[in-house]
Amino acid sequence: MGKLFGTDGIRGVVGENLTVDLAFRTGKAIAAVLKEEKGRKPLVTIGKDTRISSDMLESALIAGLCAVGGDVMPLGVLPTPAVAYLTVLRGADAGIVISASHNPYEHNGIKVFNEFGYKLPDATEEKIEEKILSDADIPAATRGEIGVLQHGLRQAKEAYINHLAGSIESDLAGLRVLVDCSNGAASATAPELFGRFKCYADFIHREPDGVNINDRCGSTHLESLAEQVAAGKYDVGVAFDGDADRCLMVDERGRFIDGDKIMAVCGTDMKRRGKLNGNTIVATVMSNLGLHEFCRNSGIDLVCTAVGDRNVLEKMVECGYRLGGEQSGHMIFTEFATTGDGQLSALQFLQILAASGVAASELVSPCPQYPQVLLNVPVSAERGVKEAIMASETLKAAVAQEEEWLHGEGRILVRPSGTEALIRVMVEAKTEPIAQQSAQRLVKVIRDC
Numbered sequence: 001m002g003k004l005f006g007t008d009g010i011r012g013v014v015g016e017n018l019t020v021d022l023a024f025r026t027g028k029a030i031a032a033v034l035k036e037e038k039g040r041k042p043l044v045t046i047g048k049d050t051r052i053s054s055d056m057l058e059s060a061l062i063a064g065l066c067a068v069g070g071d072v073m074p075l076g077v078l079p080t081p082a083v084a085y086l087t088v089l090r091g092a093d094a095g096i097v098i099s100a101s102h103n104p105y106e107h108n109g110i111k112v113f114n115e116f117g118y119k120l121p122d123a124t125e126e127k128i129e130e131k132i133l134s135d136a137d138i139p140a141a142t143r144g145e146i147g148v149l150q151h152g153l154r155q156a157k158e159a160y161i162n163h164l165a166g167s168i169e170s171d172l173a174g175l176r177v178l179v180d181c182s183n184g185a186a187s188a189t190a191p192e193l194f195g196r197f198k199c200y201a202d203f204i205h206r207e208p209d210g211v212n213i214n215d216r217c218g219s220t221h222l223e224s225l226a227e228q229v230a231a232g233k234y235d236v237g238v239a240f241d242g243d244a245d246r247c248l249m250v251d252e253r254g255r256f257i258d259g260d261k262i263m264a265v266c267g268t269d270m271k272r273r274g275k276l277n278g279n280t281i282v283a284t285v286m287s288n289l290g291l292h293e294f295c296r297n298s299g300i301d302l303v304c305t306a307v308g309d310r311n312v313l314e315k316m317v318e319c320g321y322r323l324g325g326e327q328s329g330h331m332i333f334t335e336f337a338t339t340g341d342g343q344l345s346a347l348q349f350l351q352i353l354a355a356s357g358v359a360a361s362e363l364v365s366p367c368p369q370y371p372q373v374l375l376n377v378p379v380s381a382e383r384g385v386k387e388a389i390m391a392s393e394t395l396k397a398a399v400a401q402e403e404e405w406l407h408g409e410g411r412i413l414v415r416p417s418g419t420e421a422l423i424r425v426m427v428e429a430k431t432e433p434i435a436q437q438s439a440q441r442l443v444k445v446i447r448d449c
Contacts, residue, residue: 004132005125007308007418009111011100014053018108020060026110027064028138029131031147033124034093035069043150045090047075047083048098049185049243052210053108057098061110066147067140073150075157079185079244081341082160084117088338089159090152094120099185099243102220105211117338118317119310161189164343165196167336170351172199177350178234180225181206182218184242186343193343199350204228214241219248219329219342226254236353236360240342245309246329247342249349251360259327260291262349264367266331267300267323269352275322275335276300282315282324284308289411289428290368291327298366307415309340370410371432373439374424377446381421389423389449390416398445402427402438410435414442 004010010026012018034042044065048054054077062072073090075083080097087095093115100107112120112128120128131138141147177199181187187206194201204225205217214220219239229237229250236257237250249257263281270276280301283291287304295302303321305311309330316324316334325331330340337344356363379385389395395414402412410429417424425442429435 004129007310008101009097009109011103011107011109013106014051014057014108018057018110020056022132023057023060023110024064025132026128027061027070028068029064029128030094030096030112031065031068031070032131032138033127036127037124038093041069041071041145041147042093043071043073043091045073045075045083045087045092045095046098047078047080047086047095047185049100050077050183050187050208050210050213051098051100051105051108051242053106054098057108057110061096061098062149066149068138068147069141069145070147071150072147073152073156076153077185077188078157078160079189079240079341079343080111081245081337081339081344082157082185082189084113084339085160085163085337086156087113087115088117090156091115097243101243102214102218102241102246105213105215113339118313119339157189161193161196163336164193164341164347167333167344168347168351170197170354172197172350172354175199175236175350175354176232176234177201178225178229178232178237179203179206180217180219180222180237180239182214182240182242182244183208183212184214184218184240184244186240186244189244190240190343199354202232202234218242219246222248222250222256226250226256230254236350238346238350240346241329244342245340247331247345248329249346249360251364253361255361257360257364258288258369259325259329259331260288261364261367261369262329262331262345263323263325264291264294264298265352265363266333266345266348267295268298268366270323271298271300277320277322280319280321282312282321284312284326285413285415286426287327288372289370294367313339370428370430371435372426372428373432373435374426375439375443376417377423377425377443379421379423379446386416386421386423389446390414392449395442395445395449398442402442405438406434410438412438412442414446
């Protein structure tokens with residue numbers, strides 16, 4: 001991980017550590033690296049979510065790209081996976097997304113895809129970062145070499161929606177669906193997408209004003225969706241995050257359906273249709289013990305990676321697997337996409353639900369969910385402190401003691417945060433009180449360390 005690029009691009013609070021000047025220099029650096037690698041003038045697509053700062057950052061990025069001789073295709077407000085898809089479709093050399101995903105509106109970010117729709121490799125990110133941080137000037141383009149804008153937003157958006165709609169064969173007739181757009185990028189696409197089908201669909205939180213993105217709505221705040229689904233007698237509720245690369249759901253009773261359960265349902269269906277390559281689902285170490293149990297009982301192999309959809313995708317590409325994701329709602333269907341796509345995930349699940357003839361609660365019931373307690377322990381931000389605590393023999397012994405106490409009917413994961421001065425403690429057990437007791441004891445050990 002570099003000084004600027006984290007696990008999901010450049011992130012920060014706009015006006016503090018993510019500034020217009022940084023965005024301008026990032027645009028210049030991206031164009032310069034692409035020109036060096038391609039040996040010609042590059043074309044870059046650029047999309048954004050609905051944050052108040054996105055227009056400003058977009059303008060700065062476009063100015064930087066064009067100043068160094070890159071052409072730019074602005075796509076407007078679109079989900080992150082739409083930018084990845086359209087980058088490939090339009091034959092662009094890279095795609096940029098301005099979004100901070102599920103974070104509050106004051107945050108924003110700059111994420112870059114390569115010409116194949118995948119996140120940039122580390123080596124390319126390092127080249128870009130070096131140019132951003134270097135004192136050396138990046139030569140400006142002059143005369144006819146200055147970059148220009150290439151428009152086509154309406155056609156691009158329609159192409160993406162056509163792609164999603166074509167990923168399923170069902171018309172979804174008979175379903176009543178409530179969709180939470182999180183006042184984010186899905187507001188620009190979900191109404192038209194669901195309008196292509198025969199399901200009855202209503203929408204909430206689809207009026208972005210620049211500051212209400214993810215505000216008590218979307219995949220990180222399912223409470224209002226759950227309440228309205230149960231009250232309105234909908235068959236299912238669907239929630240996206242700010243850039244619509246995540247999808248979580250609630251059943252007809254308003255009970256949460258996480259990424260593990262969505263993958264269990266879709267994996268079973270893909271196995272039945274001969275589409276589950278390697279008979280394998282790829283998840284992360286944060287996936288619930290219930291998914292492990294479900295896969296074991298269903299004859300499906302479960303491969304777990306480190307946390308992060310980037311790690312999931314790398315394993316999928318490496319081994320040719322077709323389904324993977326995270327409990328938090330990033331699901332990747334590599335038959336149709338190069339990144340997590342919330343709307344695509346929703347359609348895959350809804351197609352199965354429509355054909356099943358059963359309620360959503362019954363459809364997901366074969367995948368159990370062990371109570372899970374996740375506690376964050378603040379530690380000193382001083383360099384090396386997290387690493388020293390994680391290497392502590394005292395902590396290792398405490399974890400082993402707690403695992404023995406669970407008698408094989410639970411799971412413990414202690415890991416440092418990649419971005420904050422925190423150590424995260426996750427405990428799963430047969431009951432929540434047992435998980436809570438174990439987690440609290442480990443928190444005390446970490447604090448004592």
